[in-house]
Structures are given as C-alpha cells and as structure tokens.
Amino acid sequence: MIPLLEGIEDYNNAGALIGLDATDNNELLGALRKMNPIRRQRTINKLSSTGMPSRGSRAEMEKHFAELPSYIKDGLAKGDLRLADTIIYSIKIVNSKTIKMFETQDDKQIGLRNISNAKLPKNQALLVSGVILLAGSSVDQTVDNIMSTNYTGLEGFPALATGETDLKANKKQIFPETSNAVFKTSSYHNVPQGYYKLANPRLILDDILIELTVQLGTMNGIPNNTYLYAGLHGTITTP
Known part of the structure; x- marks a missing residue:
C-alpha cells in the first residue's frame, strides 16, 4: 500500500513564511497596498497569527522561501496561493x-x-x-x-x-x-x-x-x- 505521511493539511505558519516582520519586504508590502482596507486587515491578521509551529517539509519550505519566484510570493501574500x-x-x-x-x-x-x-x-x-x-x-x-x-x-x-x-x-x-x-x-x-x-x-x-x-x-x-x-x-x- 502507499504509505501515509505526516500532514496533508494547509500550511499553518504563513506569517513566518512570508516574513511579515520584515518591513523592507517590498514584494509583500506592494501586495498589501493593492488590497482594499478590509481584505488588507484580514490578510495581516492571518499572516500575523503564528499558530502551531511548522514541522516536517513545511518547516523546510521556510528555509527555501527566498528561492521562490516573485509571482508565487505575491500569490501567497495575497492569499491566492496557499501551501x-x-x-x-x-x-x-x-x-x-x-x-x-x-x-x-x-x-x-x-x-x-x-x-x-x-x-x-x-x-x-x-x-x-x-x-x-x-x-x-x-x-x-x-x-x-x-x-x-x-x-x-x-x-x-x-x-x-x-x-x-x-x-x-x-x-x-x-x-x-x-x-x-x-x-x-x-x-x-x-x-x-x-x-x-x-x-x-x-x-x-x-x-x-x-x-x-x-x-x-x-x-x-x-x-x-x-x-x-x-x-x-x-x-x-x-x-
């Protein structure tokens, strides 16, 4: 049988992945500016919530976030993409x-x-x-x-x-x-x-x-x- 592996749920530590605390993150700030105020606040709240510490391959993904192309980072910041x-x-x-x-x-x-x-x-x-x-x-x-x-x-x-x-x-x-x-x-x-x-x-x-x-x-x-x-x-x- 095909082995069951840890976790198929959505990523639960988006703030850490996106780098919300980095004020010089121009890609993220640009994506936030384009949103209407309500969606912007909801996005900030979601990204600010650290939730459970990431683990497994999702924790490894954090280390490689800088390698993602800008259009994927932008999609994650806007909420159009998830992990x-x-x-x-x-x-x-x-x-x-x-x-x-x-x-x-x-x-x-x-x-x-x-x-x-x-x-x-x-x-x-x-x-x-x-x-x-x-x-x-x-x-x-x-x-x-x-x-x-x-x-x-x-x-x-x-x-x-x-x-x-x-x-x-x-x-x-x-x-x-x-x-x-x-x-x-x-x-x-x-x-x-x-x-x-x-x-x-x-x-x-x-x-x-x-x-x-x-x-x-x-x-x-x-x-x-x-x-x-x-x-x-x-x-x-x-x-």
Whole structure:
C-alpha cells in the first residue's frame, strides 16, 4: 500500500513564511497596498497569527522561501496561493532496464499520475523533502488492474533493489545516481515504506521538466506486468 505521511493539511505558519516582520519586504508590502482596507486587515491578521509551529517539509519550505519566484510570493501574500503537503506521483511499467517515471507525453490521470507532461502546473512550486519508490505486479496491463495493484517495498524485487535512481529538474541534479537499496525501509519502523528522506531538500518550480529515472542492471526474476510507483513528497504551493 502507499504509505501515509505526516500532514496533508494547509500550511499553518504563513506569517513566518512570508516574513511579515520584515518591513523592507517590498514584494509583500506592494501586495498589501493593492488590497482594499478590509481584505488588507484580514490578510495581516492571518499572516500575523503564528499558530502551531511548522514541522516536517513545511518547516523546510521556510528555509527555501527566498528561492521562490516573485509571482508565487505575491500569490501567497495575497492569499491566492496557499501551501499544503503533497505527493506528486507516477506509475510506470518495468519493461526495460531504463524506466522514466515522468515523461513529456504523460497525461494526468487519477490513480496513475497527478501531473501532465512531467511538469508542475502554473503557480505551483514543490519543495521535495523525500522520494518514495514502491513496486507491484499487476494481474495484467489494464488500467483498472494497474491502479488496484498492491504496491509494496522493493524487498520482494531483488532486481529492482539493486538498480539505481536519480532525480533531475530542468537538467539540474537533485540527487545523483543512488542505489535503490535506500528505498528498502521495511525494517525501519520510523520511516514509511519505500521512503528516502533527502538530506538537502530542493525546490522544483512550475514549468520545469521533472526527470526521475530508474536504471536496472538486470531484469532477471522480475515478474511480467511489474510496475513502479514513484512519489515526490513535500510541500507545494497551490490555489
């Protein structure tokens, strides 16, 4: 099964993220000036409320806020955008030694992937906190059976576990070729199944090509109709 991860609720510390106490934040001040007085006060009240301390990938997002483009910062300041934890995912068949989990010809389809063309939608930026890699053998290649396959850890797929995975965004490497052994987490009770936590979380911006590639040394012993589930877990900006 797909692991449950901490938090899918909205970000709860917007004031800290936007930097409300920074009086020289021209982007924020400009956005506030454009609002009518009532909406301006409501926005200030909302941003001023620190609420619960941020945690997990949302706390990591705070550290990377300066890297967000101005139009996304502006959308957050106006309240047109918010932050929420998410998993960007894709399912692909293992029919060769090279499996590209996100491709430009992909269409969004619930149960198979939740982005199109290997890119985030406009105004979305994702801080990748961790990567999930699971596998499962479907009854056949019909869509319903692929979506209803039980995806589990790589422990039961030795040829997949000895492969390598790398992640790039706009040709820039987020993590290099890494042994798939890092996704064998069934013996770690404090880590979700198949979850690899990035030591250095990285931002992926909208309209940037996402490339997550799995390379295998052998396909020996891999059952027919075996599929990989890959997920990018983190915090995203969303309407």
